[in-house]
Amino acid sequence: MRRSQMLLPTLREDPKDAEITSHILMMRAGIIRKLDAGLYTFLPLGHRVLLKVIQIIREEMNRAGAQELLPPILIPASLWRESGRYEVMGKEMMRLQDRHENDMVLGPTHEEVFTHIVRENVQSYRDLPLNLYQINTKFRDEIRPRYGVMRCREFIMKDAYSFDLDEAGLEKNYQAMREAYRRIFARCGLEVIPVEADTGNMGGSNSEEFMVPSSVGEETIVHCHSCGYVANVERAEAKRELSSSSEEMLALEEIATPNVRTIEELVDFLGVSPQRFIKSLVYRTEHEIVMVLIRGDFMVNETKLKHVLNCIELEPATEEEVFQVTGAPIGFVSPVNLKKKIRIIADESVIGMRNAISGANKKDYHLKNMNPMRDFTWDRVADIHQVQEGEKCPRCSQSLKSYKGIEVGHIFKLGYKYTQAMNVRVLDKNGQSIPPIMGCYGIGVGRTIASVIEQNHDEHGIIWPMSIAPFHGIVIPVNMSDPAVVKAAEAIYTTLSARFEILLDDRDERPGVKFKDADLIGVPIRITVGKSFTEEGKVEFKLRRSEDKHLVALDDVEKFFEAWYEKEMAPYRV
RNA sequence: CGGGCCGUAGCGCAGUUUGGCUAGCGCGCUUGGUUCGGGUCCAAGAAGUCGGGGGUUCGAAUCCCCCCGGCCCGACCA
Numbered sequence: 065m066r067r068s069q070m071l072l073p074t075l076r077e078d079p080k081d082a083e084i085t086s087h088i089l090m091m092r093a094g095i096i097r098k099l100d101a102g103l104y105t106f107l108p109l110g111h112r113v114l115l116k117v118i119q120i121i122r123e124e125m126n127r128a129g130a131q132e133l134l135p136p137i138l139i140p141a142s143l144w145r146e147s148g149r150y151e152v153m154g155k156e157m158m159r160l161q162d163r164h165e166n167d168m169v170l171g172p173t174h175e176e177v178f179t180h181i182v183r184e185n186v187q188s189y190r191d192l193p194l195n196l197y198q199i200n201t202k203f204r205d206e207i208r209p210r211y212g213v214m215r216c217r218e219f220i221m222k223d224a225y226s227f228d229l230d231e232a233g234l235e236k237n238y239q240a241m242r243e244a245y246r247r248i249f250a251r252c253g254l255e256v257i258p259v260e261a262d263t264g265n266m267g268g269s270n271s272e273e274f275m276v277p278s279s280v281g282e283e284t285i286v287h288c289h290s291c292g293y294v295a296n297v298e299r300a301e302a303k304r305e306l307s308s309s310s311e312e313m314l315a316l317e318e319i320a321t322p323n324v325r326t327i328e329e330l331v332d333f334l335g336v337s338p339q340r341f342i343k344s345l346v347y348r349t350e351h352e353i354v355m356v357l358i359r360g361d362f363m364v365n366e367t368k369l370k371h372v373l374n375c376i377e378l379e380p381a382t383e384e385e386v387f388q389v390t391g392a393p394i395g396f397v398s399p400v401n402l403k404k405k406i407r408i409i410a411d412e413s414v415i416g417m418r419n420a421i422s423g424a425n426k427k428d429y430h431l432k433n434m435n436p437m438r439d440f441t442w443d444r445v446a447d448i449h450q451v452q453e454g455e456k457c458p459r460c461s462q463s464l465k466s467y468k469g470i471e472v473g474h475i476f477k478l479g480y481k482y483t484q485a486m487n488v489r490v491l492d493k494n495g496q497s498i499p500p501i502m503g504c505y506g507i508g509v510g511r512t513i514a515s516v517i518e519q520n521h522d523e524h525g526i527i528w529p530m531s532i533a534p535f536h537g538i539v540i541p542v543n544m545s546d547p548a549v550v551k552a553a554e555a556i557y558t559t560l561s562a563r564f565e566i567l568l569d570d571r572d573e574r575p576g577v578k579f580k581d582a583d584l585i586g587v588p589i590r591i592t593v594g595k596s597f598t599e600e601g602k603v604e605f606k607l608r609r610s611e612d613k614h615l616v617a618l619d620d621v622e623k624f625f626e627a628w629y630e631k632e633m634a635p636y637r638v
Numbered sequence: 639c640g641g642g643c644c645g646u647a648g649c650g651c652a653g654u655u656u657g658g659c660u661a662g663c664g665c666g667c668u669u670g671g672u673u674c675g676g677g678u679c680c681a682a683g684a685a686g687u688c689g690g691g692g693g694u695u696c697g698a699a700u701c702c703c704c705c706c707g708g709c710c711c712g713a714c715c716a
Contacts, residue, residue: 078650080650101709326715579676
């Protein structure tokens, strides 16, 4: 490709609305352009990268025995009503009507569609197992699109859905996908960590997210140096020492706490440590209003709580709702003397507490010497606490640490949710009609690319791994008005282009401009035709990732390029 | 949805407080010259509904009202 003919608008300055490195560099290097909030065009340079990543994914999925197909992304609402998700998905799902006023959906995920495809075309155990995938556009109307292609409203995703006769088959498919993902990310030059994850509302036993450790990640990962335990904080557990206190129970006592509401304020006001408090929170779900109790120094993990409550929506109750239930304004709430009977969920941490402090269900008052069982009871005890750094590893009791990560892939066992809801049946060997068991496996393609840039850049720009670089090499004639230089560059370009992807920077620009651009767009191998060519007939080879330079005679260019290409490609062949 | 900041040429911004001539600067773009190993230099030029609508005024990018859009933070700790 000739640079002079390519739509490759590089920017000298950082775009003002780009916050993170990958977003800034993708804009500056002419990889993407924004069309609207969360909507991006992949320009020709970016498209080349995109196709390479897609190709790697495709090869590895095929290698793992999955089959690619291409369903529509415009989906009739009826399929979503069958699974029950039409109502559940909320505003994140793009909805529209066709000319006949039929409700339609732009697919945010494709469980229903793939389940339907299997339902229509599979009748017997002989047709299973199946692992079907697509590399296709997804729509999610995110509350807040962010960070360029990292979180956007329309994006490309590889999603696969496996169908098996039994759990053993699912396990096999799951492990095959796990291995495929490991290979895919390795080939893309991306370091990822598989992390135990929450399964969402799908239930199921296993779920892992492939995380790229990064300060700009939106997920929090909890890990243990000592034994290697790693989990998404949504799911993470900790070994808690909640030995019950043997303090003598004292008489319940009301204390005036004018305008003191938060645990933090109470700690200051009363001079008592936060472990002495019971935090009483009131939540609303789609089914009910509930009270949740947890020790004052812990935080509630809403993902865990959702599982316990078996609900999809979970929000803090409004001021009025809290008042109706407790008779007190927010800040003075407790499980003692509730005005209205509601379910109470207690975290494990409150059961053994003695002489605790919590609200009095009365404005400007709290209660002290509150004791579980004596003063209040609960409907259920559960672990609903959010693990914090410094807590103990659930396996080895060492201190847990946390860091941020970008979720680039997610694999999990779905179970029977969709095949049952949508009445998929196959006959097993005994002629019994049974629903297949499903797994699903996703990779965010744009997010993978952005993550590669987060991991591979310097102050000058992107440093592409050879495997997904938009070009293998760039040829820079230093002076376009020197016919000998131009002629040599053209010859190199023509020769190499027969076997490699080469960009020829044939613009009539100063050398500095070309070097800066070459660094910015991150092409792995650079060949400069300039001073050394004029003086001694040699061209200069340089790797983007290193400062070393090598002079090479014209006749040896192809051989040399091949050697460097192979060397640069080697780490990504797995 | 709440809070904060912002919207002026393709990009980055100044000008708005205190209304005033023809709306500026840098980059980029076009033309001519110059230069040629790390974003040359010189000259000339094209390019703007000042986010939109309404109002106040002799006069509005600037003041007032309404609307739209964007970015950031938050939307669990009572």
